[in-house]
Amino acid sequence: MRKAIFLIILWIFSTLHFMAQEGGMQQIIEAVQEKYAPDRRVELFHVLASQRNDTLVLKGETTSRQAYEELLSHAREASVHVKDSIRLLPDKKLGEEVWGVIYNSVGTLRAEPRYGEELVSQALLGMPVRIIEQKGGWRRVQTPDRYIGWINGSVKPMTKVELQHYLNQPKVIVTTLNTRSFTNKDKESLPVSDLVAGDMLIVKSMKGRFYQVQYPDGREAYLKKTDAMRVPGWLKNTQLTGESIVHTAQQLLGVPYLWGGTSTKGMDCSGFTKQVYFMHGIILARDASQQVRYGRLIDETGDFSDALPGDLVFFGTKATAENPKERVVHVGIYIGNKRFIHASDFIRINSFDPADPLYDTFNTNRYLRTKRIIGELDSEGIEELLSNAFYRSSISCQSAINLTTQ
Numbered sequence: 001m002r003k004a005i006f007l008i009i010l011w012i013f014s015t016l017h018f019m020a021q022e023g024g025m026q027q028i029i030e031a032v033q034e035k036y037a038p039d040r041r042v043e044l045f046h047v048l049a050s051q052r053n054d055t056l057v058l059k060g061e062t063t064s065r066q067a068y069e070e071l072l073s074h075a076r077e078a079s080v081h082v083k084d085s086i087r088l089l090p091d092k093k094l095g096e097e098v099w100g101v102i103y104n105s106v107g108t109l110r111a112e113p114r115y116g117e118e119l120v121s122q123a124l125l126g127m128p129v130r131i132i133e134q135k136g137g138w139r140r141v142q143t144p145d146r147y148i149g150w151i152n153g154s155v156k157p158m159t160k161v162e163l164q165h166y167l168n169q170p171k172v173i174v175t176t177l178n179t180r181s182f183t184n185k186d187k188e189s190l191p192v193s194d195l196v197a198g199d200m201l202i203v204k205s206m207k208g209r210f211y212q213v214q215y216p217d218g219r220e221a222y223l224k225k226t227d228a229m230r231v232p233g234w235l236k237n238t239q240l241t242g243e244s245i246v247h248t249a250q251q252l253l254g255v256p257y258l259w260g261g262t263s264t265k266g267m268d269c270s271g272f273t274k275q276v277y278f279m280h281g282i283i284l285a286r287d288a289s290q291q292v293r294y295g296r297l298i299d300e301t302g303d304f305s306d307a308l309p310g311d312l313v314f315f316g317t318k319a320t321a322e323n324p325k326e327r328v329v330h331v332g333i334y335i336g337n338k339r340f341i342h343a344s345d346f347i348r349i350n351s352f353d354p355a356d357p358l359y360d361t362f363n364t365n366r367y368l369r370t371k372r373i374i375g376e377l378d379s380e381g382i383e384e385l386l387s388n389a390f391y392r393s394s395i396s397c398q399s400a401i402n403l404t405t406q
Contacts, residue, residue, distance in 0.1 A: 024078065025049040025056060025058075025074075025075065025078060025079075026048075026049050028071070028074045028075075028078075029047050029048075029049060029071065032045075032067050032070055032071045032074070033045045033047075033067065035067070035070075036064045036066050036067035036070070037062065037063075037064050037067055039290070040148075041120075041147055041148060041286065041287065041290070042142075042145075042146035042147060042148060042290075043062075043063055043064055043146075043148075044061060044062055044063040044064075044089060044132070044148060045060075045061075045062040045063070045064060045067055046060045046061055046062070047059070047060035047061075047062065047071065047086055048060055049075075052083075054079075054080070054081055055079070055081040055082070055083050056075055056078065056079035056081065056082050056083070057082075057083045057085060058071065058072070058075055058082065058083070058084055058085060058086050059085040059086065060085075060086055060087070061086065061087040061088075061089055062086060062087075062088060062089065063088075063089045063090075063132060063142075063148075065088060068086060068088050071086070072084060072086075089132045089133055089140075090130070090131060090132050090133065091132065091133040091134070093133075093134070094131060094133070094134060094157075096159040096160065097131065097157040097158060097159055098130060098131050098132075098159075098160075099128065099129070099130060099131060099157070099158045099159065099160060099162075099163040100128070100129050100130075100131050100139070100141065100155040100156055100157045100158055100163075101126060101127065101128050101129070101155070101156050101158065101163070101166055101216035102123045102124060102125050102126065102127045102129065102154055102155060102156075102216065103125060103154060103155070103156050103215050103216040103217040103219075104125060104153070104154040104193070105124075105125050105193055105194050105195050105196050105199055105263075106122050106123070106124060106125070106196060106263045106265055107122060107123040107124075107125075107127075107151050107153075107154035107155065108122055108151065108154070108260075109121040109122060109123060109141070109143070109147070109149025109150060109151050109260070110149055110150045110151070111149065111150070112150060113135045113136070113138035113140070113150040113152075115152070117150070118259075118260065119258075119259060119260030119261075120147070120149045120260050121143065121147050121149055121260055121262055121271070121286055122260065122261055122262040122263050122271070123141070123143050123151070123154070124196070124198045124199050124200070124262075124263060125195065125196075125199035125200065125201065125215070125216075126171065126173075126199055126200030126201060126216065127143060127144065127200070127390075128144065128163060128166075128167065128390045128391065129141040129142060129143055129144075129155060129390075130142040130390075131155070131157060132148065137152050137153065138150050138151065138152050139151055139152075139155055139157075141155060143286075143390075144283055144388050144389075144390035144391060145274070145283055145284070145285055145286050146285075147286040156216045156217045166202075166216065167391075169202040169214075170202065170203050170230065170231075171200045171201065171202060171203060171230070171231045172200065172201055172203045172211055172213060172223065172228040172229060172230055172231065173198065173199070173200050173228060173229060173231050173234050174195045174196065174197055174198065174199040174200075174201075174223075174227060174228050175197060175227065175228055175229050175234065175279075176197065176226075176227045176228075177196065177197050177251065177252070177255075177264045178194065178195070178196055178197075178264055178265075179194070179195050179196075179223070179224065179227040180192075180193065180194050180195060181193055181195060181201075181213065181221035181222060181223045182210075182221060182222045182223075183221065183222070184222060185207045185208060185209075185210045185222050186222075187224065189222075192215075192219060192220075192221035193215075193219075193221070195223070195227070196263050196264045196265060197263075197264050197275070197279060198263070198275065198278055198279060200231065201213040201214060201215060201221075201223065201228075202214040202215075202216075203230065204220070206225070207222065209224060209225055209226075210222040210223060210224055210225060211223045211224075211225055211228060234281075235281050235385065235386070238279075238280050238281055240280050240281070240282070240374060240377075241310070241374070242308050242309030242310030242311075242374060243309060243310075244280065244310075245276060245277070245280065245309065245310035245333065245374070246309045246310060246333065246335045246336070246341070248276050248279050248280065249272075249276045249333050249335070249341045249347075250335075250341065250349075252264065252267070252272065252275075252276070252347045253341075253346075253347050253348065253349070254346050254347060254348075255267060255272075255343075255346060255347045256345075256346050257269075257343050257344065257345050257346055257347075258271075262274055262275055262286075263275065267343050267347070268343055269288055269330050269331050269332065269342055269343045269344070270284075270286060270287050270288040270290075270291055270331050271286075271343070272332075272333075272342065272343040272347060273288075273291065273312055273331050273332070273333055274286065274291075276333065277373065281384055281385045281386075282373070282377070282382065282383070282384060282385075283382075283383040283384075283385065283388050284373070284381065284382060285381045288314060288316075288328050288329060288330055288331040289327075289328040289329070290381065291312060291314075291331055291371075291381070292312075292314045292328045292331070292368070292369070292371065293380075293381060294371070294373075294376070294379065294380055294381030294382050295312065295371035295372050295373045295376050295379075295381075295382060296371060296372040296375070296376050297369060297370075297371060298311055298369075298370040298371060298372050299369060299370040300368070300369045300370075302352065302364070302367050304334070304338050304352065304370070307334050307370050308334070308336075308372070308374075309334060309335050309336045310333065310334070310372075310373065310374050311333070311334040311370050311371065311372050311373070311374075312331055312332070312333060312334070312370065312371050312372075312373060313331065313332050313333070313334050313340050313342075313367065313369075313370050314328050314330070314331050314367075314368045314369050314370070314371065315328070315329065315330035315331070315332075315363050315366045315367055315368055316328040316329045316330065316366060316368050317329070317366065318368065326368070328368060330342070330344075330363065330366070332350075332363075334370060335349065337351075337353075338351055338352040338353040338356065339351045339352075339353075339356070339358065340352070342363075344363075350363065352364050352367065
């Protein structure tokens with residue numbers, strides 16, 4: 001009888017010990033996640049701890065090797081026996097093809113590998129991506145702004161060597177809002193595909209009024225010279241000024257709003273600001289709630305006396321005692337005279353001034369702050385194409401190209 005009671009007590013204490021150990025491990029998991037992967041949009045980290053007899057089991061997935069290694073270190077300090085069932089991404093099943101390049105004019109990224117899931121972002125033709133995993137025809141990819149989503153088709157998988165070879169080829173960038181490429185040096189010939197501003201293609205040669213171009217998947221076509229520029233010449237001739245930003249933004253007036261859109265086919269608010277700056281060789285973070293973290297603070301009162309054209313204006317809900325967490329839900333571009341341009345139903349201009357016929361009561365009442373991007377290049381969240389790890393080789397390896405050739 002005493003032995004049975006002793007075993008029961010031992011079992012209870014052992015169970016409580018394992019529960020405490022499991023709970024403590026979960027706290028460590030949360031701390032590691034906060035340190036290395038606080039934003040699941042750009043870094044994946046989902047790990048759970050459980051106890052099986054005397055073994056601590058860690059199961060889940062992450063894209064952060066640092067988080068993975070630190071978590072395992074803590075786990076081995078906490079338990080003699082640890083079973084590592086964490087999947088470190090990119091998935092080993094992919095082999096060496098953990099890179100890719102977008103080959104459609106616009107690739108669509110979704111929250112989950114199903115067509116019915118939320119559209120979270122887009123990727124432009126010629127954009128290099130990191131492939132994280134694959135499920136059927138769907139691939140989970142990470143774009144140069146570090147955003148993660150699922151895409152079906154649109155990606156040409158490559159090894160690191162193949163990607164390097166692709167990046168080393170001279171490129172042209174589409175500079176007109178929308179156009180097409182053709183099967184021959186004649187715009188009356190059949191189209192190969194549609195194209196949008198920001199698409200990049202390999203340039204093979206020049207044929208009269210056309211560039212002979214090649215797609216990442218090997219297709220060849222002809223593109224009117226008036227619709228594109230060689231990338232080095234484009235970068236050299238693009239002036240990053242407030243006036244230039246406003247001019248580019250105004251060329252998009254009337255483009256319809258599309259949740260998750262970052263192309264001239266349709267844009268959401270942050271997709272619009274992101275595309276405008278991309279056409280000046282600048283990569284911004286994807287979402288408004290990410291973009292607001294970066295740049296230099298200019299205004300939080302709604303005075304706008306220090307605001308300049310090209311600044312980003314943010315909107316949302318301020319933190320209060322009842323709701324201590326601020327919510328940033330919208331962004332636009334300041335154009336001067338208390339006016340701003342933004343994506344709301346379509347790209348439009350509105351005003352903070354009640355006397356202005358374009359006055360926007362709703363957004364004025366939820367205004368949060370103004371941040372400056374110009375002058376803050378290559379700080380966190382604001383990258384030049386020349387500095388971005390995904391594009392660096394593509395640009396630097398073209399330095400020998402005659403920059404005066406357009």
